[in-house]
Amino acid sequence: MRFMILVKATKDSEAGVMPDTQLMAEMGRFNEELVSAGIMQAGEGLHPTSKGARVRFSGKNRSVIHGPFAETNELVAGFWIWKCKSLAEAIEWVKRCPNPMLVDSEIEIRQVFEAEDFGDALTPELREQEDRLRAATASGQPQAE
Known part of the structure; x- marks a missing residue:
């Protein structure tokens, strides 16, 4: 199972x-543990929302909202992608994490959907497309048209 670990903004x-x-240094040591255990697949910090934007969808219309955004407790400051056996294992790893902020903070854990989760809606053609896109992403090469 893959999990996205969301470090909430402050x-x-x-x-x-x-x-x-x-x-x-503490986060570096923790990341080393994650990598050594085969848990961490990716992880990055994010710039503040003042440097970001949101695109709002309404039917066929799109509107852009530039940051900063309100409600700090709903924003994400960084993330990891982990491969764990269960939610319980992901929770145990998060509990070992140094507090990523200088003040009280939260880390949210969300399971990532896998192809199997979509059942019959993921047709063989869509599964082939998904596999092809994952392979292209992993190789870092643009996909041939």
């Missing part, structure tokens, strides 16, 4: 306050 992270050397 007022400091939204203000662009960067972690200190000690926190960077």
